Amino acid sequence: MIHCEDHEECILTAIEMADRICSQKQLKFTDLRKEILRMVWEGHGPQKAYDLLNKLQQTNPSAKPATVYRALDFLIKNGFIHKVASLNAFVGCSHPLRHQECYFLICDDCKNISECCDPNITAIIQATTKQNQFVAKNTTLEISGHCTECLNRSE
Amino acid sequence: MIHCEDHEECILTAIEMADRICSQKQLKFTDLRKEILRMVWEGHGPQKAYDLLNKLQQTNPSAKPATVYRALDFLIKNGFIHKVASLNAFVGCSHPLRHQECYFLICDDCKNISECCDPNITAIIQATTKQNQFVAKNTTLEISGHCTECLNRSE
DNA sequence: GCTAACAATGTTACAATATAACATCCCAGA
DNA sequence: TCTGGGATGTTATATTGTAACATTGTTAGC
CATH class of the missing domain: 3.30.1490.190 (Ferric-uptake regulator, C-terminal dimerisarion domain)
Known part of the structure; x- marks a missing residue:
């Protein structure tokens, strides 16, 4: 497990880091992308795309698979999350700047x-x-x- | 690529090795399992389950996904093939006895x-x-x- | 040889994962 | 203001994989 003292704090740190990096790189860290990143971190373990979709639909009933997958693609591409191939799941990256490979x-x-x-x-x-x-x-x-x-x- | 001089020879070697190991371990190397193993090797690269199913259906029209997946499970479990998680594909193992991990x-x-x-x-x-x-x-x-x-x- | 037990396969149905393709929206810069 | 491109909405479908139960085949013990 990715250990943390205060999980809400730890999520916020990850989001703030992503926010800062996106500003620097002129990437659009939209509300949707931010929400998906938050949801991936909230689980604090590998999250499945369709579970994220279900959660998202609670606040955004018209969300579709593509909604989630596109946000995930963005987050992966920019190193904020990783796909865990052996689980078909997604996990937050705590050091998006250090290296791409985890x-x-x-x-x-x-x-x-x-x-x-x-x-x-x-x-x-x-x-x-x-x-x-x-x-x-x-x-x-x-x-x-x-x-x-x-x-x-x-x- | 897994290099070989004579590909048919190389497939036969893999099948014979599997045959021998199954005899030793009292495993049932059925015609179906043998055919799937042959098909995985024939491609000489990562093979997708549904491509194998299509091939199989040419000789066995009633084959279903479970037919293929069950044979693949057997072959993986006994080290004759590996699943390539990042591709959702399957590849033959040339040294099933040496180690499980490739x-x-x-x-x-x-x-x-x-x-x-x-x-x-x-x-x-x-x-x-x-x-x-x-x-x-x-x-x-x-x-x-x-x-x-x-x-x-x-x- | 019979038969019980279990492994293998057949079969139906469906679950889970992911993408294509096109429409619409929205915003930054000319 | 307009416009081009990126982001999102939307519909449909492709791909990958499993559950559950029926049937068949094999084998060990009687």
Whole structure:
């Protein structure tokens, strides 16, 4: 899980960061995009597109799949969220400026997800791609298993 | 791309290996499962489930999605193929006995896929999970980008 | 050989995920 | 003010995957 002391605070921080970055890059951080980003963060775990759609429809009954997917596309493209390919779900990124690539630990039990970005992993992946004369554009690294909390709980 | 001198030969090798392993493990390598494995290998690249279904229906018109997915599940579970999460596609595994986890290089241009399994990557990932007190069950590592062949071609 | 049990497959229906295509709206800059 | 392009609305459909129950096939024990 992405730990935080005060979750509302943590959501606001993520939104403010996105807001600032969008201003700098002249991107349109519209109400819709902001709301989807907030909803992704609110879950604090991987969020499914259609769950987001259902939530959105509570305030915006005419929302459609494309409404959500387009906002998600924008957020992904600009590094504010990541798609978790192995879950078909979306998760907020806490450091949109640091790097585009994130590595994830996904607990099969509590469904929580944590980033495990590590320059050592990046380095070894780079070495491998270089060795294979491959130019990497995007790396998906998702490790599923059991987190400490769940392991302790089940003892 | 998974290189081979003689593709028919290479498919047969994969099927024979699966056959042998199934005998040893008392698994039922039925005609259906064998045919799906052959079809996955024939493409020599990531194969989509519904494309496999269409092919299958040419000889077995009553085949349904579940027909294909169940065979794929069997093949995945026993390490004969892998699911490529970022593509929703399936690819043959050339070393079902060596290890369960494979890492992939996926060319966005030619759509070919190659394994880049490397004990160094495995070691780093293990170190990271240990550091995070996480017990890994399954690792998805998929690197998309451009392969040498395509880079050379476009020069 | 019979048969009970279970695995595999057949079959129907549907759920879940995602995109295409075109219409409309809205806003920044000429 | 007008206009071009990006954002959103809207309809329809494509793609991916599973649930649930029926039927068939295989096998181990009798």
